[in-house]
Amino acid sequence: MIIAVDGPAASGKGTIAKALAAHYQLPHLDTGLLYRAVALNLLRWGGDPSDEKEALAACDFSQIDFDDPELKSEAAGGVASRISVYPLVRAALIKRQRDFAEQPSGAVLDGRDIGTVIAPQAEAKLFVTAKADVRARRRHAELTKLGLQTHLEDVLLDIQARDERDRTRDMAPLQQAEDADLLDTSEMAIDAAVQRAIALVEARLGRGA
Numbered sequence: 001m002i003i004a005v006d007g008p009a010a011s012g013k014g015t016i017a018k019a020l021a022a023h024y025q026l027p028h029l030d031t032g033l034l035y036r037a038v039a040l041n042l043l044r045w046g047g048d049p050s051d052e053k054e055a056l057a058a059c060d061f062s063q064i065d066f067d068d069p070e071l072k073s074e075a076a077g078g079v080a081s082r083i084s085v086y087p088l089v090r091a092a093l094i095k096r097q098r099d100f101a102e103q104p105s106g107a108v109l110d111g112r113d114i115g116t117v118i119a120p121q122a123e124a125k126l127f128v129t130a131k132a133d134v135r136a137r138r139r140h141a142e143l144t145k146l147g148l149q150t151h152l153e154d155v156l157l158d159i160q161a162r163d164e165r166d167r168t169r170d171m172a173p174l175q176q177a178e179d180a181d182l183l184d185t186s187e188m189a190i191d192a193a194v195q196r197a198i199a200l201v202e203a204r205l206g207r208g209a
């Protein structure tokens with residue numbers, strides 16, 4: 001079984017995807033980390049995010065520690081959303097994601113285009129969202145916990161700018177797949193959101209109550 005989880009910045013899609021992976025004993029891939037890794041390479045090399053060829057050259061994960069908290073920074077997120085508009089970058093990352101989705105065990109992937117482009121065949125698709133101010137507060141708290149200093153107002157502006165870029169790009173824009181279930185977590189604690197996500201997947205599998 002493939003479960004696709006998409007949604008805007010800091011909506012809780014990663015939290016839900018990880019919980020679904022644990023519940024169904026499936027491997028999980030956070031595809032945003034791939035774009036963030038390309039961005040972090042560029043930031044470290046002093047590369048130019050407005051140059052598609054330089055961004056393509058940064059699609060190299062050999063020096064990346066996927067547990068590096070810097071990957072979570074809004075600086076990396078912002079550059080990630082700039083380089084993710086490039087067809088060459090998206091093409092360079094697609095095989096890794098599709099291979100992960102198609103492994104025999106099944107998989108859970110979260111990102112922006114999982115249900116629409118990477119795995120349109122997924123048995124269950126969730127589009128996770130929450131109000132922008134709620135998402136900003138959650139991301140701000142998360143970054144503070146990681147020791148990354150930020151201001152709430154800046155985080156809100158950053159995620160709004162990123163959402164706008166992700167929604168309006170030509171290639172694989174952020175959008176709810178026609179056959180995805182919408183899950184708005186604005187008023188839900190994590191446990192409630194996860195229970196609702198499991199119920200939505202069960203219903204898609206024809207096992208709903």
Ligand SMILES: Nc1ncnc2c1ncn2[C@@H]1O[C@H](COP(=O)(O)OP(=O)(O)O)[C@@H](O)[C@H]1O
Nearest residue numbers: 010011012013014015138142185188189190193
């Ligand atoms: N329903 C929720 N209620 C409160 N906090 C949440 C909820 N969902 C996620 N979070 C927290 O918000 C932050 C962003 O969640 P995350 O799952 O990483 O979002 P995304 O993957 O969409 O960027 C994390 O610190 C996470 O623990």
Ligand SMILES: Nc1ccn([C@@H]2O[C@H](COP(=O)(O)OP(=O)(O)O)[C@@H](O)[C@H]2O)c(=O)n1
Nearest residue numbers: 008009010031032035080081084111112113
């Ligand atoms: N499947 C994906 C995943 C991320 N991305 C890009 O990568 C950026 C960072 O993704 P992320 O999922 O780590 O971001 P958050 O939602 O965690 O803030 C996004 O703003 C998108 O521009 C994408 O284009 N396609």
